Amino acid sequence: xxxASLPPHERAxxxxxxxxxxxxxxxxxxxxxxxxxxxxxxxxxxxxNQQFERLEEKAHGRSRDLDNADELYFxxxxxxxxxxxxxxxxGAQWTGIVSRLGVxxxxxxxxxxxxxxxxxxxxxxxxxxxxxxxxxxxxxARVNKPTLSPNLQVLEQLPGSGIRRLLAIxxxxxxxxxxxxxxxxxxxxxxxxxxxxxxxxSRSGLQTFLESASRSPxxxxxxxxxxxxxxxxxxxxxxxxxxxxxxxxxPKLKGVFAPSCLSCFDYTNAGADLVVGxxxxxxxxxxxxxxxxKGQQLxxxxxxxxxxxxxxxxxxxxxxxxxxxxxxxxxxxxxGWLAELVGVFVQRFGPKGLEYGRFSIDSHFxxxxxxxxxxxxxxxxxxxPAFAKKIIGRYRLPAA
Ligand SMILES: Cc1cc2nc3c(=O)[nH]c(=O)nc-3n(C[C@H](O)[C@H](O)[C@H](O)COP(=O)(O)OP(=O)(O)OC[C@H]3O[C@@H](n4cnc5c(N)ncnc54)[C@H](O)[C@@H]3O)c2cc1C
Numbered sequence: 542x543x544x545a546s547l548p549p550h551e552r553a554x555x556x557x558x559x560x561x562x563x564x565x566x567x568x569x570x571x572x573x574x575x576x577x578x579x580x581x582x583x584x585x586x587x588x589x590n591q592q593f594e595r596l597e598e599k600a601h602g603r604s605r606d607l608d609n610a611d612e613l614y615f616x617x618x619x620x621x622x623x624x625x626x627x628x629x630x631x632g633a634q635w636t637g638i639v640s641r642l643g644v645x646x647x648x649x650x651x652x653x654x655x656x657x658x659x660x661x662x663x664x665x666x667x668x669x670x671x672x673x674x675x676x677x678x679x680x681x682a683r684v685n686k687p688t689l690s691p692n693l694q695v696l697e698q699l700p701g702s703g704i705r706r707l708l709a710i711x712x713x714x715x716x717x718x719x720x721x722x723x724x725x726x727x728x729x730x731x732x733x734x735x736x737x738x739x740x741x742x743s744r745s746g747l748q749t750f751l752e753s754a755s756r757s758p759x760x761x762x763x764x765x766x767x768x769x770x771x772x773x774x775x776x777x778x779x780x781x782x783x784x785x786x787x788x789x790x791x792p793k794l795k796g797v798f799a800p801s802c803l804s805c806f807d808y809t810n811a812g813a814d815l816v817v818g819x820x821x822x823x824x825x826x827x828x829x830x831x832x833x834x835k836g837q838q839l840x841x842x843x844x845x846x847x848x849x850x851x852x853x854x855x856x857x858x859x860x861x862x863x864x865x866x867x868x869x870x871x872x873x874x875x876x877g878w879l880a881e882l883v884g885v886f887v888q889r890f891g892p893k894g895l896e897y898g899r900f901s902i903d904s905h906f907x908x909x910x911x912x913x914x915x916x917x918x919x920x921x922x923x924x925x926p927a928f929a930k931k932i933i934g935r936y937r938l939p940a941a
Contacts, residue, residue, distance in 0.1 A: 549580035550725055555697060564588040567917070569714040569741070569801030572670065572691030578722045585721035587714040588801055593926045596720050596812045600733070601833045605811070605928060613928055614899055615821065616811045620831040621895075623822035624847040633683045634765065635827050638843060639710060639817050642734060643679035645842035646708045652732060654702075656709040657682035658690050665762060666747055670695045672704060682710075684763060688744050689799055693718060699727055706730040708839075712738035713807030720812040732839055735813025737820055739802060739905050740766075746797045753790045756782060768824045768897050769888045785884030792872040803912040806929040808902055815839045821852055821898035828852070828898070856892035858900035863936055866907050870939045906932050914941035 544552060555575045562568040567588035574582055584590050597604040597617050605612040615621065630637025643655040654672040659682045661667035668690035673679045692715045699707075707728055709719055716735050723731055742750060751758035755774050763775040766786065774782040810816050815829065815836035822828035831837050875883065892900040906929045914921045918941070925933075 548725060550577045550722075553577045553580035555579060555694075564801070566800045567804055569799065569805075570689040570691050571715045571718050572693035572695070573718045573722070575691055575694035576697040578693070578696055578725065581722050581725070585718045587717040587807065588804065588924075591806070591924050591926055592717075592721075593807075593811055593928070596717060599723075600720055600812045600814070607928055607931055611895075613931060614902055615809050615830055615895075616816075616832065618830045618832050619834075620829075620837070621821065621852045622829050622831075622849055623826040623852055624829055624849050625826055626843070627846055627848050630680070630683060634685045634763070635819060637683060638827050638829070638847070639734060639736070640680055640683040641846065642815075642817075642839060642843050643673070643682075643708060643710065644676040646732065646839070647674070647676055647679065649842060651838075651842065652706040652708045652730070654704045654707055655679050655682075656692060656695060656707060656711065658686055658692060658710075660684075660686055664744075667744060668692075672698055672702065672707075685765075687741065687764070688747050689741055689801070690715075696722075696726065704728070706732075708732045708734060710734045710736070712736050712741070713810045713812070714738075714801060714805065716810055716812045717807060732835055733813045733815075734839060735810030735816045737809050737816060737818035739805070739808050739901070740798045741802045742797055742799055746799065749797050750794060753793050754784055765819075768819065768822070768893070770884055770891065771888075785880045787875050787883045787887075788877055788880035789874075791869060791874055795872060800916070803909055804917065804924065805909060806906060806926050808905060809898075820901050821895045823850075823853060823894050826850065852895055854893070854895040856890065856896050858892040858896055858903060859935070861887065861891060862900060862903040862907065865904050866911075866936060866938065869908060870911070903932060903936070907936050907938060911938055911941060 556579055562574050563582050564586050594604040601617040605617045607613050626636040626638050626641055630640055633640055646652045654674050657673055659669045659671050661669050666686055666688055668686035670692045672695050692711045716733055751761055755761050760776040761774050762777050765773055767773050770786050771783040814833055815831055818828050831840055910925055910933045
């Protein structure tokens with residue numbers, strides 16, 4: 542066989558460190574370009590080529606039904622539920638359903654390895670993607686590293702590894718690129734466990750966020766934006782701190798989120814087989830979206846260990862979203878006492894369950910559409926997917 546007749550990834554080399562990535566300022570550092578599968582970056586990169594319909598058809602056999610209110614928001618699915626692991630995993634982000642599922646996938650022989658993200662020995666928030674071959678390695682990846690993570694760089698380790706069946710855990714941009722190159726990977730089976738994701742940051746952006754939001758940025762070991770409209774921080778001494786969303790220093794934080802995340806419309810991870818997040822569940826529970834039979838196969842691995850409850854929905858998000866659009870655009874920062882008051886009111890009377898999920902999607906899609914129209918008007922029409930355009934069309938947006 543001549544070199545010219547080899548498939549593109551067998552001729553390509555990972556991009557050299559320090560090279561400008563093809564998506565430039567929009568790069569989410571998903572890791573594809575750090576592998577030989579960079580050969581497909583022009584079509585695979587979520588920020589160079591948004592292709593939700595093709596992605597959904599490939600993964601689930603059909604694209605989402607835009608006239609179905611739940612699919613419009615949450616993507617193709619055959620089941621949604623909420624759950625808690627009956628025996629939560631110490632140190633996990635929520636109750637550890639994702640880690641337990643990774644462990645069971647290995648123990649049951651469903652897969653040979655799990656693509657997940659451990660942390661640097663020097664810094665708890667610096668991600669280190671791995672192909673975990675043992676339950677211990679999967680458990681060592683528990684808890685979010687709330688920074689851009691080059692998960693797909695470990696594809697480079699697949700050839701010659703003996704791994705033929707893989708469970709990949711990842712956020713939307715990573716999964717979009719993975720699905721696009723799936724058929725060229727040296728695998729017999731691929732299972733995808735997706736996490737919802739918004740507002741990710743670089744490591745230095747995370748520092749700015751922590752310093753602006755927490756009373757003790759150096760000791761934060763865990764945080765999450767939760768369904769009670771507060772950010773919950775956990776500190777290394779075990780103490781907890783909560784801050785209302787409305788108390789955030791919006792003017793300071795406007796530049797913190799990665800441009801990739803400000804131009805992302807894949808909040809609920811459209812290409813995954815199974816999604817495990819929290820945004821559509823009541824406070825304290827996890828939210829599970831089974832997109833296809835493979836997703837149910839994954840859920841079967843842990844379902845007997847879950848305390849399940851049906852999804853529910855309450856309140857009306859729309860006025861709060863509209864007010865939020867205007868306040869964000871003017872970069873208004875509320876005084877502390879008013880932020881607390883608004884927080885208590887919204888927590889009591891605001892959207893809950895799936896309606897909280899819709900609130901968060903509406904708020905982020907409107908903000909991101911405006912960001913794309915202002916910063917990258919040349920790609921806006923192609924880049925904003927049809928489902929997002931339909932959602933955004935329900936609100937009054939400031940001029941681009
Ligand atoms: C950056 C980020 C933002 C998120 N934003 C939301 C959100 O807005 N709404 C929502 O409902 N859910 C969000 N999630 C998902 C949610 O926070 C939990 O991760 C999910 O519910 C699983 O909880 P768990 O206890 O089962 O996870 P655990 O058992 O603790 O496992 C966590 C898993 O996350 C993976 N992981 C950690 N960091 C990263 C990373 N940077 N990139 C890719 N994978 C990673 C690890 O490999 C590990 O397998 C987000 C997750 C991440 C990583």
